[in-house]
Amino acid sequence: MEYPHPYAPADLHLPGFVPLHLTQGEILVLYLGTSLFIVFTVWFISGRCGGRLSKTDCLLMCWWAFTGLTHIIIEGTFVFAPKFFSNQNPSFFDEVWKEYSKGDSRYVARDTATVTVEGITAVLEGPASLLAVYAIASQKSYSHILQFTVCLGQLYGCLVYFVTAYLDGFNFWASPFYFWAYFIGANSSWVVIPTLIAIRSWKKICAAFQVEKVKTKHA
Amino acid sequence: MEYPHPYAPADLHLPGFVPLHLTQGEILVLYLGTSLFIVFTVWFISGRCGGRLSKTDCLLMCWWAFTGLTHIIIEGTFVFAPKFFSNQNPSFFDEVWKEYSKGDSRYVARDTATVTVEGITAVLEGPASLLAVYAIASQKSYSHILQFTVCLGQLYGCLVYFVTAYLDGFNFWASPFYFWAYFIGANSSWVVIPTLIAIRSWKKICAAFQVEKVKTKHA
Numbered sequence: 001m002e003y004p005h006p007y008a009p010a011d012l013h014l015p016g017f018v019p020l021h022l023t024q025g026e027i028l029v030l031y032l033g034t035s036l037f038i039v040f041t042v043w044f045i046s047g048r049c050g051g052r053l054s055k056t057d058c059l060l061m062c063w064w065a066f067t068g069l070t071h072i073i074i075e076g077t078f079v080f081a082p083k084f085f086s087n088q089n090p091s092f093f094d095e096v097w098k099e100y101s102k103g104d105s106r107y108v109a110r111d112t113a114t115v116t117v118e119g120i121t122a123v124l125e126g127p128a129s130l131l132a133v134y135a136i137a138s139q140k141s142y143s144h145i146l147q148f149t150v151c152l153g154q155l156y157g158c159l160v161y162f163v164t165a166y167l168d169g170f171n172f173w174a175s176p177f178y179f180w181a182y183f184i185g186a187n188s189s190w191v192v193i194p195t196l197i198a199i200r201s202w203k204k205i206c207a208a209f210q211v212e213k214v215k216t217k218h219a
Numbered sequence: 220m221e222y223p224h225p226y227a228p229a230d231l232h233l234p235g236f237v238p239l240h241l242t243q244g245e246i247l248v249l250y251l252g253t254s255l256f257i258v259f260t261v262w263f264i265s266g267r268c269g270g271r272l273s274k275t276d277c278l279l280m281c282w283w284a285f286t287g288l289t290h291i292i293i294e295g296t297f298v299f300a301p302k303f304f305s306n307q308n309p310s311f312f313d314e315v316w317k318e319y320s321k322g323d324s325r326y327v328a329r330d331t332a333t334v335t336v337e338g339i340t341a342v343l344e345g346p347a348s349l350l351a352v353y354a355i356a357s358q359k360s361y362s363h364i365l366q367f368t369v370c371l372g373q374l375y376g377c378l379v380y381f382v383t384a385y386l387d388g389f390n391f392w393a394s395p396f397y398f399w400a401y402f403i404g405a406n407s408s409w410v411v412i413p414t415l416i417a418i419r420s421w422k423k424i425c426a427a428f429q430v431e432k433v434k435t436k437h438a
Contacts, residue, residue, distance in 0.1 A: 141429050167334060
């Protein structure tokens, strides 16, 4: 027998679809709980590593650890599990993507642009985010340009994600609630925070060239 | 009557398709001729503006002028002319895209990911490339980070372009010649040159932070 699916459009054909067994609340609590645990751990460790790091740097390390692990573990699972919706013994990650697909059925329908953006995010931006944690901690000279690079990748990915949704008909959510909560809400952090970090890194980089210029003049 | 089209797959439906009236040679000569004229003009002007600018900077200005105008004029025309293949009085740009589509029929078929990448390239990276010409000429402190930004956008765009082609079946060229000449050949400059410039800018930025560090230490 075939189970009906909760996604839009209703005529989307998903052979072997296995209904969700976790509730929205259970998924959210597990994801946000684990994320908060990671953020607090990084905050605690970065604070203990001496007063070399500013509060902003400690906060940035928390963000990069959180976003890097989300890219690699959550988004990586989606990229490399094309049949997640029909898994008879679904993992937590299969459940995450079955739930999120209520806000964007292109995930469950395996839309090319969506898989491509998620693939680039998981494979390139995930590891680069974790490298950013290390770069900030060890105050590497490439710290700002690395953070800027990952932010730009995240922003380009979001732009492709939203523009392709618009061009393809903008009708991939099960209801306005899922549109606002998942499609807009869940993604908004990856628009706002990378924008803020990119602006900060841009300014720091320009300032470094100002210093270099002044130094060259006085040399 | 409906004209047959030269694109792959053969069952692609293009209502009102108007056959090419320019040859490959005519299109190439006009595009490369105009591009060479622009490059030489920029080279000449940047060289005259005094010895402040290095040879590399003059070369970079030529590249940014060429790529910026290509993004805005050539790619912009594609983005905002969805029916270019059925234009009864085709412009030069319609002819360019009808010819290029032999190497990638997703252009003539208006594939979403392709239109999205070209849209971002034309609207954001085009003007930013021209700003890079100005930034290099006036030795702005944001020159390297701006060039790096555009390069990263171009590379992300190419990655999306190639990965979506692969995931969608990798069968969009009329023959191996068009695959190598257009799909690979014509795009390769936008992989190789942005990679080289991005590496250069990355190194310059890291070096600026080294200088800042040394200066702070000695202060």
